[in-house]
Amino acid sequence: MEVENVTHNVTKWLSLLLATMVMVTTITVQPLSVQAADPVDIEGESAILVDYETGKILYAKNPDMALPPASMTKIMTEYLVHEAIEEGQISWDTTTEISDYAYSISADASSSGVGLKQDEDYTVKQLYDAMAINSDNATTIALAELVAGSEGEFVKMMNDKAEEMGMTDTEFVNSTGLANASLGENVPEGTDPDANNLMSARSSALLAYHLINDYPGALDVTEIPSAEFEGEPITNWNWMLDHDEEEASSLQQFYYEGVDGLKTGHTDLAKYCFTGTAERDNNRLISVVMKTESMEARFEETAKLLDYGFDEFETQEIFPAGYQLEDEATIPVSKGKEDTVAVATKEAFSTPVKGDQADSYSITYQLDEEKLNGDGELAAPIEKGEKVGTAEIVYDGDGDYGFITPNGGNGSIDLVAQDTVEKNNWFMLTLGAIGSFFGNLFNTVVDTVKGWF
Known part of the structure; x- marks a missing residue:
């Protein structure tokens, strides 16, 4: 009886010891299987950070998720205007009148801001600056109509260029980034009246890459914090620029050294997004954040990305x-x-x-x-x-x-x-061929003789 009790007790203690060891092992091993945390915590639906010189992606969060880009769409419009100028189709001094469509957008204070008039001619340079600095929608439409004849034809150009650039997860339905549903009877021909532009963070970064690479002069405009349009002040929505004027001093908290572009965006559906770029010590980065919750957040998250790129990475010659x-x-x-x-x-x-x-x-x-x-x-x-x-x-x-x-x-x-x-001359090639022939013949004879024995 005592032996049975001892055996029972030993078995009980061994079982308890084994259970304890399993628990310790589980506790010890479990953390090793947990995936490493992201190097930077970005609050937004999608984000990407790219080294401009090499094209290497330094960080990505849902980079291929197609989302409404809002006014970041205008980066493509900017590109196509530069291309039209390069090809001699238009010049910065080319003038154009304002269509009823563009005028109706300009008259709506919620969708445009510079107040275009129909009894005036505007230069491409005036319209482009208002688009790139103030994100003006009416001037964007006027440029699209000038380049392609209609916004519908311009949209075809946008999608063709996107495909040429390799921009996947992208579809343009207008030149501005507004919802087609807000355009009423002016929905671009050939597009869905209920559609929105769609673009991924990867494609937005790629578009920015091509604009900067092919037309670096675009940054001369996007870096301007404020300007005038027909005597009236316009302000860049990019708060990371150096807004050093007294009336804009409240924006200085978002200033980031080296930022010189590129394009903000906001609609109710897209929320707040920003394709940014900054250069320090001859090192340029391109960043994209999409669907953040506030105007402030899109710049705060961009600063996180840029800090990560500039502080954690150093370009080295590997080979x-x-x-x-x-x-x-x-x-x-x-x-x-x-x-x-x-x-x-x-x-x-x-x-x-x-x-x-x-x-x-x-x-x-x-x-x-x-x-x-x-x-x-x-x-x-x-x-x-x-x-x-x-x-x-x-x-x-x-x-x-x-x-x-x-x-x-x-x-x-x-x-x-x-x-x-x-190349060897014919004589040496012939000698080599003869040598190869007799070498192969000799090997064949040797193999045959070996087979006899």
Whole structure:
């Protein structure tokens, strides 16, 4: 009886000990399986942060969610106006009258602010500045009608350009970002009367990237905090600019050094959004926040993103020009005076790096298959500096969001020959062929004789 009690007690204590160990193990192991927290906490439906020089995405939150962009739509209108000027279709001094449609929008204080008149001609420069600085809707419509003949035709241009740029999750139904339902009988032809423009944070950043890259002069306007339109003051809705005038001193709390654009947006459906850009020490960032809860929040969240980019990342040269993989420094050559040729990267690879992320980058070679024979050899002749493939950049660390540009940004570098390899003359090629023939014949005879025994 005592033995049974002892056995029972031992079993009880062992069970209790085992249960305790399981609990401790669970408590110890559980935190390791929890996903790491985001590096920056952005309060908004969607957001993205991009390094302009490389196109590398530094942060993303629901970047492909299609949302109403409100007046951030006007970035595309700005782009197409610049393109029309570049192509000689219009100039900054071109004048235009105001249509009944544009005038009706301008007469509505809730949707426009500069008060256009129908008995005046306005220059493209006047209309563009009012659009880019004051986010004016009527001047935007006037520009769309001038460039394309009608807003409906302009919308087609917007969507075609979006597709050309690789802007996925995007659909434009008007030039301004207003809800089509608010346009009454002026809904652009070919669009749904109940539709809204849609654009993702990724596409908005890509659009901003193209505007800055193709038409950097656009920033000369978007950086203006206030101006005049026909003698009347207009103010930029971008509160992160240096509004240093006394009457705008209340906005200085949102000032962010280096911000010079780009476009705010607000409708009841879109809430408050902002595509921003800032440059410090020759390093430019592009940020997008969408569907924040207030005018103040869109700038506060943008500041978080920019702080994260400028404070946590440093652009470093990861691989220099002329970099070679140790075990693939040379490639075999066929029919050449040399049996191999050295290959190396044509250019250096630099990228924004956070902490010790540089150690997480490596390179793999992708040779041009059209330049190779069946044995994987490059065919002579080969010229020094000739591209023979690409060096693909591989990142094996945390937080890889890719690149903003559809083709992967600078995720690859040209791989080029370091020397010239001439093609062997016919005599040496003939000798090589003869040698190869007899070599193969000898091997065949040897194999046959071995088979006899």
